[in-house]
Amino acid sequence: MENAAHKRQEIPAGSNAPFGAGFTDPVFDSQKVFKIIMDAMASPGSVKNVDVPCDNPAAIHPATAAVCLTLFDSDTRVWLSDSGKQLADWLKFHCGCPIVKNTEAAKADFAIITKESPFPGLDIFPVGTPECPDKSATIIFEAQSLQKGVNYRATGPGIMEANHFSVTGLKGELIDYMEGNKTIFPMGVDAVVTGETSLVCLTRTTSIRNLKICT
Amino acid sequence: MQRNVNNDTEALLSDIAKIENEPGYNHAFLDEQTKRMVRRAILKAVAIPGYQVPFSSREMPMPYGWGTGGIQITASIIGKADVLKVIDQGADDTTNAVSIRGFFAKMAGVATTEKTSEATIIQTRHRIPEDKLTRAHTMVYQVPVPEPLRWVEPRETETRKMHAHSEYGAMHVKLYEDIARHGRIATSFDYPALVDGGYIISPSPIPKFDNPKLDMSPALQLFGAGREQRIYAIPPYTKVTSLDFEDYPFEVQKWEDCCGLCGATTSYLDEIILNDDGDKMFVCSDSDYCQRRCEAGHKGPFADDRISDEQGERNAS
Numbered sequence: 001m002e003n004a005a006h007k008r009q010e011i012p013a014g015s016n017a018p019f020g021a022g023f024t025d026p027v028f029d030s031q032k033v034f035k036i037i038m039d040a041m042a043s044p045g046s047v048k049n050v051d052v053p054c055d056n057p058a059a060i061h062p063a064t065a066a067v068c069l070t071l072f073d074s075d076t077r078v079w080l081s082d083s084g085k086q087l088a089d090w091l092k093f094h095c096g097c098p099i100v101k102n103t104e105a106a107k108a109d110f111a112i113i114t115k116e117s118p119f120p121g122l123d124i125f126p127v128g129t130p131e132c133p134d135k136s137a138t139i140i141f142e143a144q145s146l147q148k149g150v151n152y153r154a155t156g157p158g159i160m161e162a163n164h165f166s167v168t169g170l171k172g173e174l175i176d177y178m179e180g181n182k183t184i185f186p187m188g189v190d191a192v193v194t195g196e197t198s199l200v201c202l203t204r205t206t207s208i209r210n211l212k213i214c215t
Numbered sequence: 216m217q218r219n220v221n222n223d224t225e226a227l228l229s230d231i232a233k234i235e236n237e238p239g240y241n242h243a244f245l246d247e248q249t250k251r252m253v254r255r256a257i258l259k260a261v262a263i264p265g266y267q268v269p270f271s272s273r274e275m276p277m278p279y280g281w282g283t284g285g286i287q288i289t290a291s292i293i294g295k296a297d298v299l300k301v302i303d304q305g306a307d308d309t310t311n312a313v314s315i316r317g318f319f320a321k322m323a324g325v326a327t328t329e330k331t332s333e334a335t336i337i338q339t340r341h342r343i344p345e346d347k348l349t350r351a352h353t354m355v356y357q358v359p360v361p362e363p364l365r366w367v368e369p370r371e372t373e374t375r376k377m378h379a380h381s382e383y384g385a386m387h388v389k390l391y392e393d394i395a396r397h398g399r400i401a402t403s404f405d406y407p408a409l410v411d412g413g414y415i416i417s418p419s420p421i422p423k424f425d426n427p428k429l430d431m432s433p434a435l436q437l438f439g440a441g442r443e444q445r446i447y448a449i450p451p452y453t454k455v456t457s458l459d460f461e462d463y464p465f466e467v468q469k470w471e472d473c474c475g476l477c478g479a480t481t482s483y484l485d486e487i488i489l490n491d492d493g494d495k496m497f498v499c500s501d502s503d504y505c506q507r508r509c510e511a512g513h514k515g516p517f518a519d520d521r522i523s524d525e526q527g528e529r530n531a532s
Binding site for chain 2: 026027028030031032034035037038039041042043070071072073074075076109129130131132133134136138157158159160185186190203204205
């Protein structure tokens with residue numbers, strides 16, 4: 001309703017208004033986005049549309065920006081693959097979250113691997129311990145789009161039979177990594193893959209198959 | 216302040232738009248940073264089915280044991296469009312259920328209902344509704360003791376290791392002791408269950424009658440323990456197995472009687488003592504289910520003794 005007036009826009013690098021607008025209504029918008037993430041986490045491999053507007057820095061997708069505004073605060077250490085100043089400043093301004101140094105990825109609660117960055121190898125992030133598997137990172141992994149592209153089939157807890165999703169521009173290593181990730185259960189990382197305004201979650205219990213190889 | 220849902224969707228939506236929560240408080244009582252902390256714990260709980268995620272539980276305006284864990288989960292997930300149902304031992308009209316429903320009607324300005332089919336969030340103390348749940352439901356359980364191994368091993372450091380290494384032999388020994396002593400597994404509530412072949416959970420003190428409903432449930436199930444500061448979850452469509460032995464398979468309670476009011480033979484029944492002579496009747500613990508069956512014309516042996524609300528008020532005064 002009140003959100004209709006606000007159109008989502010990307011903040012270009014070097015803009016005079018470097019921070020843009022966060023959520024129009026922080027309380028209810030973050031609740032809406034959280035519900036979307038929770039549903040996605042509870043049904044890995046199902047693509048969800050994040051239809052809550054907020055301005056996003058050029059380095060990240062609108063969906064990624066919405067996830068950051070929803071989950072990050074001064075208690076979450078965030079690791080960034082993007083060394084640009086704009087994204088770090090945007091996060092500090094809107095979320096107040098500490099940004100961990102490149103070499104300290106093992107301390108990160110969240111990591112954002114932006115669409116333009118190379119695959120950093122996920123071994124650098126914490127996977128928790130057998131006693132405390134929740135002390136592990138959640139990786140926000142940007143693809144180009146979740147509308148079309150390579151088809152994957154996800155099975156596991158949360159999924160009735162199988163969930164199918166398509167991704168363009170996802171570095172294939174992520175899927176390989178998530179498969180290996182499964183073998184160290186209960187330890188492991190969980191991933192939120194974003195593309196434009198949608199997202200899909202892959203948890204440490206999700207089995208992912210590339211359909212081209214499968215069939 | 217309690218608002219019941221009516222069938223007219225448009226009227227409902229405009230009703231919701233008009234509802235404001237109590238001035239001076241944030242939506243759903245908790246502050247935003249607390250909600251984010253609880254939300255992050257919920258996400259990890261969903262990602263690691265059955266693992267108890269520690270969270271820094273807040274003081275709530277009601278005592279521990281009244282469902283402070285469940286309330287913090289509900290407060291963190293509830294939005295304007297949600298419709299909340301709260302049950303206590305299956306009933307919508309008991310003190311705990313009425314106060315929690317009132318709390319959220321006031322603090323979150325959400326619509327509340329007694330009908331399972333209309334609810335999007337069902338906060339429950341110790342029952343799962345008789346009606347089939349759907350993907351649109353989120354179950355929130357109030358949990359007093361989240362650690363199923365606590366009665367076997369009092370040290371948290373040890374139970375953590377036992378979970379980490381799936382060292383669950385002691386749990387089977389506990390059930391075996393039941394058989395040695397009583398000739399059958401006498402545990403009748405809080406019956407331990409294995410989630411997706413990984414963690415053993417305490418399904419909160421629901422009767423073991425409800426354990427089969429945990430298995431492959433289409434609803435997301437969240438468990439909150441406020442005093443013990445733990446959140447855990449069972450994602451939808453997840454295998455949940457109640458522990459048992461080959462020669463003593465898991466069984467649920469059965470009754471020889473039917474519900475005195477609606478005549479149901481497949482629901483969970485509460486025993487009610489009627490007088491000093493020990494006469495008794497059984498009634499469905501799920502009050503919404505029983506009510507609907509009565510309205511549909513089903514009759515149990517005590518149906519004609521039922522008094523209307525009007526009569527009840529007259530009798531009381």
